[in-house]
Amino acid sequence: MLTIVFAAVVAAAPPPPPKSFEALVDAPVHFEGRWMIPLPKKLPRRALRYQTSPLNRGEVLKLPWVHQPGKTDSGQRMPWGVLLGEMLFHAPRMIGALNVRMGVSCHHCHPNGATNPEVFTEHSYMVPGRIDLSTSYFSEQGDDGILDAHVVPTLRGIRYTAPYQVDGRVASLREQTRRVIVGEFNTPEPPPYLIDALVMFLEQLDPLPNPNLGPNNLLTDRAGADAKRGERAFFEPRAKLGGRSCASCHIPEDGFTDGRRHPLGSQREPYDTPTLLGLLNTPPYFHDARAPTIEAAVAEVDRLFGLKLSAKEITDLVAYLKAIGAEEDPWEPDSWAVRAEVPLTFLDLTQEGPYVDDPIVWKLTLETITFELTGLGLPNERDESLKRAWDSWTALAEGARARGPNPDDRQRLAKARAELRRALKEAEAPKAKPGPSQGTVTRSSLPSGR
DSSP states (O other), rough: OHHHHHHHHHHHHHHOOOOOHHOOOOOOOOOSHHHHHHOOOOOOOOOGGGGGGGGSSSSTTHHHHHHHOTTTTTOEEEEHHHHHHHOOOHHGGGOOOHHHHHHHHHHSSGGGGGGOOTOOGGGTTTTTTEEOSSSTTTTTOOOOOOOOOOOOOOOTTTGOOSSSSSTTOOOOOOHHHHIIIIIISOOOOHHHHHHHHHHHHHHBBOOOOOBBBBBGGOOOOOOHHHHHHHHHHHHOOOOGGTTTTTHHHGOOOOOOOOEEEOOOOTOOOEEEEOTTGGGGSSBBTTTTOSSSSSSHHHHHHHHHHHHOHHHHHHHHHHHOOOOOOOOOOOOOOSSHHHHHHHHTTTTTHHHSSTTTTHHHHHHHHHHHHHHHTTTTTTTOOHHHHHHHHHHHHHHHHHHHHHHOOOHHHHHHHHHHHHHHHHHHHHSSOOOSSSOTTTTOOOGGGSSOOO
């Protein structure tokens, strides 16, 4: 009897974690339908540097490019390494098998490089926007037994905001990227070219435009009188700051950061100076997310440093921070077709270019595309054409992933993608003569996969 019980226990034990990244990619792990960290209801708009910088286009640097069609990038062309990095940013398998089962990727905490203010776990002290990665939620071996949750920072403009970590302990972006993957999530060491691609993508993340800011990030007249008064208060030297001002650490012309670490008031532990760009849409605030609003953040700074700001100064500083932290057109359209275009473009990695015959890239790409499209809430029984296209894609992608790179699957996948794009656009197109049961089918009107 004891032998039978022991055998049952052994049979029920989970398999050991993969010892190599290649073994992780091949491990039979699938998404279980439980979204540990859902994307926010409003998805931050995607903004990459190659879209706007003339130094990053086509013939100027003679880089290998991949075409990325659709409204998300105005038909620009994208470096292959950046496309690979963006795919890996969306790939749960980059941060371990447990996160594949839970449906978690870098993109879920940092949607399009911004922040997810709805991140919420019991290890975050029940504070939305704060997360503790060193727990058993995210890695079977990663629980350090310490509750040290931190705010989820924006990654936009990260190439300008070294050092990294909230306490500024990490000097380089590549070191920080590897440390998160291997150190915090206990993922087996990825091949160096995958880390390089992720860093290439991260270095492309741009802050969104802000019409309130002019040269050297000084306010334009559009910002209003109260924000202008707040700007003067922001630059005003204060005795409690040793004759320095708020702008001494949050230097406007340097992206509102000085790249240094400072203690908060009488607290002894120093923290990295965060950028204030995009502040309006990235609550909560401070390294530990203690301030849920900008108003609360200003009040906390006043308390920590003993500034004794007047009520008028606080009001003006809040107006100033909201003006410099604003973003133009900050949200992605609530559209299946638009949101599906980025993951569907990942398929180009398997069609041509330097990674076309790479088995790791092939397998990660096909799994990640299906995972991302699942997150859109596809399919829907009310649209038979879309359901057929979706079923065709999922069956083909799963089989092709197991077979590895080959020209026959390459052609079939391209056709399945084209059919899925067509079905998505048709599903959202306005219907002729809408009646009681007929009308425009939009993503928001259909059941969500989350």
